[in-house]
Amino acid sequence: SQQGEEDPQALSIQEGENATMNCSYKTSINNLQWYRQNSGRGLVHLILIRSNEREKHSGRLRVTLDTSKKSSSLLITASRAADTASYFCAPMDSNYQLIWGAGTKLIIKP
Amino acid sequence: DVKVTQSSRYLVKRTGEKVFLECVQDMDHENMFWYRQDPGLGLRLIYFSYDVKMKEKGDIPEGYSVSREKKERFSLILESASTNQTSMYLCASSFADPGQGTYEQYFGPGTRLTVT
Numbered sequence: 094s095q096q097g098e099e100d101p102q103a104l105s106i107q108e109g110e111n112a113t114m115n116c117s118y119k120t121s122i123n124n125l126q127w128y129r130q131n132s133g134r135g136l137v138h139l140i141l142i143r144s145n146e147r148e149k150h151s152g153r154l155r156v157t158l159d160t161s162k163k164s165s166s167l168l169i170t171a172s173r174a175a176d177t178a179s180y181f182c183a184p185m186d187s188n189y190q191l192i193w194g195a196g197t198k199l200i201i202k203p
Numbered sequence: 204d205v206k207v208t209q210s211s212r213y214l215v216k217r218t219g220e221k222v223f224l225e226c227v228q229d230m231d232h233e234n235m236f237w238y239r240q241d242p243g244l245g246l247r248l249i250y251f252s253y254d255v256k257m258k259e260k261g262d263i264p265e266g267y268s269v270s271r272e273k274k275e276r277f278s279l280i281l282e283s284a285s286t287n288q289t290s291m292y293l294c295a296s297s298f299a300d301p302g303q304g305t306y307e308q309y310f311g312p313g314t315r316l317t318v319t
Binding site for chain 2: 123124126135136137138141181185189190191193194195196
């Protein structure tokens with residue numbers, strides 16, 4: 094299956110700053126999901142945006158989706174040390190399978 | 204809270220051994236998945252199941268088989284372990300009906316398997 098791609102591969106910012114991660118994919122999708130993985134809690138679902146939505150918010154998270162450009166972005170505002178993790182976008186294709194990229198490694202510096 | 208458990212966090216096996224990885228979920232999910240995760244490659248789907256005794260191949264099924272005898276349990280079997288199967292194995296589950304959920308997947312903590 095075709096992979097989604099996250100950009101950048103790694104991101105290091107100061108605590109309190111905003112972090113933006115981007116995702117591109119190649120196929121038509123039903124929805125697009127973002128997940129976070131850290132050593133403490135494993136891989137956890139963060140937010141889902143449907144193909145007919147353009148923007149979605151959840152707490153400090155803001156996700157956008159542009160199906161014409163086959164891209165999505167995840168914004169984390171007012172970052173905290175606990176946000177240090179790898180972030181994966183996972184578009185869901187027409188067969189209801191998630192397409193995974195290699196992730197963005199986010200480091201929040203105190 | 205949904206809970207997905209995996210039988211072992213760490214496992215060391217020898218080349219040629221038969222390896223069983225067990226996964227149990229407590230949310231009555233129809234769908235269950237097995238992935239492997241390797242650095243720089245993200246998650247790759249090995250097998251998935253939409254119902255009891257049902258299985259479908261994912262992207263990399265070679266060298267693996269699965270068993271789903273009960274709805275809550277999905278087992279991954281390495282018939283003859285090889286060193287290139289050294290990896291992190293993640294189990295996940297989800298609802299099948301979008302009316303019940305949104306197809307988000309819930310993951311277990313993972314099993315780090317080393318084959319020597």
